[in-house]
Structures are given as C-alpha cells and as structure tokens.
Amino acid sequence: MNQTALNTSERELPMFCFQCQEASKGTGCTIVGVCGKTPDVANLQDLLIFILKGISFLSVGTKLPETLEHRTSIFIMDSLFATITNANFDRDVFIAKVREALDLRDEVRQHWEQQQPLANKTLLPDAAVWHGSDEEAFDAKAKVVGVLATEDADIRSLRELLTYGLKGMAAYQYHAYQLNYTNREVEQFMQRALAATLDDTLTVDQLVALVMETGKFGVDAMALLDQANTGVYGHPEVTKVNIGVRNRPGILVSGHDLKDLEELLQQTEGTGVDVYTHSEMLPAHYYPAFKKYEHFVGNYGNAWWKQASEFEDFNGPILMTTNCIVPPKPGYVNRIFTTGNTGYPGLKHIPEGANGQPKDFSELIDLAKQCPPPTEIETGEIIGGFAHNTVTSIADQVVDAVKAGDIQRFFVMAGCDGRMKSRNYYTEFAQQLPNDTIILTAGCAKYKYNKLDLGEIGGIPRILDAGQCNDSYSLAIIALKLKEILGLDDINELPISYNIAWYEQKAVIVLLALLYLGVKNIHLGPTLPAFLSPNVANVLVEQFGIGGITNVEDDMEMFLGAYA
Secondary structure, eight states, X not given: OOTTOOOHHHHTSXXXXXXXXXXXXXXXXXXXXXXXXXXXXXXXXXXXXXXXXXXXXXXXXXXXXXXXXXHHHHHHHHHHHHTSTTTBOOHHHHHHHXXXXXXXXXXXXXXXXXXXXXXXXXXXXXXXXXXXXXXXXXXXXXXXXXXXXXXXXXXXXXXXXXXXXXXXXXXXXHHHHHTTOOOHHHHHXXXXXXXXXXXXXXXXXXXXXXXXXXXXXXXXXXXXXXXXXXXXXXXXXXXXXXXXXXXXXXXXXXXXOHHHHHXXXXXXXXXXXXXXXXXXXXXXXXXXXXTTOTTEEEXXXXXXXXHHHHXXXXXXXXXXXXXXXXXXOTTTGGGEEEETTOBOTTSEEEOOOGGGOOOOOHHXXXXXXXXXXXXXXXXXXXXXXXXXXXXXXXXXXXXXXXXXTSOOEEEEOOBOOOSOGGGHHHHHHHXXXXXXXXXXXXXXXXXXXXXXXXXXXXXXXXXEEOOSGGGHHHHHHHHHHHHHHTTOSOGGGSSEEEEXXXXXXHHHHHHHHHHHTTOOOEEEESSOOTTOOHHXXXXXXXXXXXXXXXXXXXXXXXXXXXXX
C-alpha cells in the first residue's frame, strides 16, 4: 500500500493497523491482524482512541473537580494501554469502554462549556461531540475515524508515532499507578498531546517537536515506574534464576505487572502450589521483596510468542497480567486467565478487588491443585539483575576495564522479541560479537541470547540484563553514569552501539526517550516501523542517525569498525 496515495477502495478496507513490527507486508494489516485482532475489535480500538482525543481536547485548560480530573487521567491511561498490541482482543470490553468514554466526555464537556466564551462553543471537533447510542452506530463510526482518516501521509505518520508513544507511556504509567505512584505532569501532557492530534493547523515541524517532547515525558514516566518498583520491592540484585521445574503443581505468570505477582505469591503461600514466571515477568526474580517466597520457583519458557507450545507443556493455570497474550490453543484454553487490561473472548477474567482489596486468585489456586506439575522443557540457570543501581555500584570496575582495553565496546540490544525468523539475526549477532564486548539488555529481546554462554570479562558477565522493557530506563542511566565518570561531553562519545529489536508501542516510547536524551545512530530491526512515511523516516535519519539492519556480517563491520 502506498502511504502517500490512499484511494477509495483502501478507505473501505475491513481494518487498517500498522502500529506493530508485524504489520502485514510491511505496510499494515487490512483483513485481520497478524496478532489475531479481528477487524471489528481493531476498529473499536480506533473509535476509543478517537473519543479519548475528544475528552483530551475538552479537558486541556479546563478546571475540573479533583475527582473528575483524576478519573479522566486514569481512564485515558487505562484505555490507551488496552489498545496496545496483544493486550485485549475482547469486543465486549471495547464496547463497554466506548460507552464509558462517551459518558466521561459528556461530563467533562459540561465543565468545558461553563468555562468557555459563547464563540468557542461552535468550534468543537467531531471527537468532542459525536455520539452513538448502540453497537451498530459504534461500528459504523469506527470505520471512518481510524488511521486513514488523516489524508496527508506525513501528518498521519507523525500523529501515529505520537499516539503510539503515548500508548507505551500509558503502559508504564499504569504499572506505577498500581503501586500508588503518579505523575500529574505526565498525565497532563498525555491529554495535551492527544488533543494536538486533532489540530489540523499543526505543521510537520510542530508535530516533530511534539514527538520529541513525548520522549521527554517518556523518560519521566519510566523514571516514575523505576521509582515505584524499587520503592516497593527494592533495587534489583544480581540473581541466578532457575529454569527447571519442581515436582509440585504450579501457576505460570506472564506479562509485566509486579503487583499482580505479589498478590498471587501472598495467596499461594503455604498451599503447596509453586509460582513460575514467563517472558517479561522473569525480572521479578531480581527484586529482594520476592526472594522471601520459597514457592517462587523460577522462570518457565521463553519470550511471549512461544506461549502457544510452552503453555500447553506447563500443565497448570496461566495468568496473563498485561499485554503479550496470543490467541490460545485448545490444549490450554481452559487453564488460561486474564486480568487487568488483558482480555480474550471466552477466557476467564480476574477482576480488580473490591474497595482496593487484592484480587481473588482462589480459582487459579484451586485449579492448580488439580493439575500435574509442569513438564520440564529445560534445566539450568540464567543470570540477571543488572539494573542501574547494580551497575552503578560497580561502575569503577567497568570503567577500569574500559580504560585497560578489556572492554572495547558495549552493545545495547534491548527491546522486544517476535516470531519472525529474521529475528534469529540477534542470536547470531550476539554469538559473533568479539569477546571484549558486553551486551546491555532489557525487555524480551534478551531471549534471543540470554541462555548463550558468552563468558565474562574480569568477573563481569558479557550479558547484563537490566529487566523488563520499561527497565530500558536503567540502560540510559548507566550510559549517563559512564559519561560522567569518563568525563565526556556527549553521550555519543561513549563506546556504546545501539542495535535494538522492536515490536510494539512500549518500544516506541523507549526509542523516543533515547532520542530525547540525545542518543544518536540507533539501529532498529528487524524492520523499520511501517507507520513512518518516507519523509518522516528521512527526518529521523538526518537528525538522529536512525537506521535499520541488514545482515550480521555487514552490520558487525559497520558497528565495530576497527574492532571487528
């Protein structure tokens, strides 16, 4: 599909979504999402985003009662998170969210109208006034307010880049909120940025500036979550994590939400049921607060996309706490539960606890007791826990190794894993890196190489895992600390190269955060985002040196130069 010339037939597509790396044919999913998202759900997500923009338009600059202001911020954050790739596939959820969004918007509008001069009351955008009363009206409107509603390819590209960054930001805000940490300035920016996507007077340059500002608030959002996680659970510690199993029933926890894991561990203590992590929940083992649970056994399996086979082998119940669910297979469909913003038609959903009480996981625990222990799929240990606090504590040792020439270069290989065979590139790249290099990683991209035996440099493992995708903040802090110790003026003078794998919208906000911090020459793969128009891509290349990947041999030479 040519992004610069959309014809009538393209406007009548069942759906159009290009927010993730798996966008069909590198342009966009038009019949059904590669992720499994159906057209009606994709369109309803577009409609929800459309109404969120209307709510934001009305709320920016309007003095709302404190309780309404809080509800508005939380609803926007929660709804943005629900539309992230592989988070929620349930039509009924989005019908309910659209109804709630319309009610909330009308409530905010009453206050807006009371505070606006009469002349302004005729200037409202469609997103602030449209109303539908039933599902048929929702479906009809949803088909005309999505991505392709913006005709100019460059404006569309920047609006979507901005929106996807906000979705990633919302995910990190959500996790912090679960731990009672909030940042009002970030919340206000999210509404201001959403409202800006309705402003047809904004130029490409103005939108580029807003995208960069999104990176600034992305840093703030990740800093808030880091503060929340470490404030509640302690700073991550270097930890060896078991990847085998025990001979007891188990519950497998996937996703990202540490609060859900904490409540499950509390409720399973003394029941004879073990708890295992999967994919992005692996870094939970690094936090001191979780080490006290003897039944917190280890990590089972690999990255999110392998769940279709690994969940069946686990034998016990599985809890999906956030995005990264894929359409379940018959072999485990009766054992998989969702909670929070995750949902799939027909799966049992664990609701929030009443009046701030913990969620009730008794159904999972009772089911686990009836299930056989997990089938062992591998044995051994993997090491992690190299967040900024840990690495900063050994910064002098690292710097000495750099000065002595023992460490020639660091490679940031953070981000996401995915099912494309082309992602084997990252395994081969890690294997072929010289022995005097170190990999800094965060996110599920690490599953392409975190079980390789790459050895150590002076006692420092050659793979330093900082944690989940949101812990990419740690990698930025580490870089800034090294810059300070080495007395450098520019972060780009550090011996660090960025070869990042991306998949969904949390990776987008990480990228924007790195750009805001001044990091240049970041390479993204396995493909560049489909939502970047040629002109917008050129801006990123010219101003920030953004690039793609080719093959391991050529890229190794490009990255290492004289060190290859």
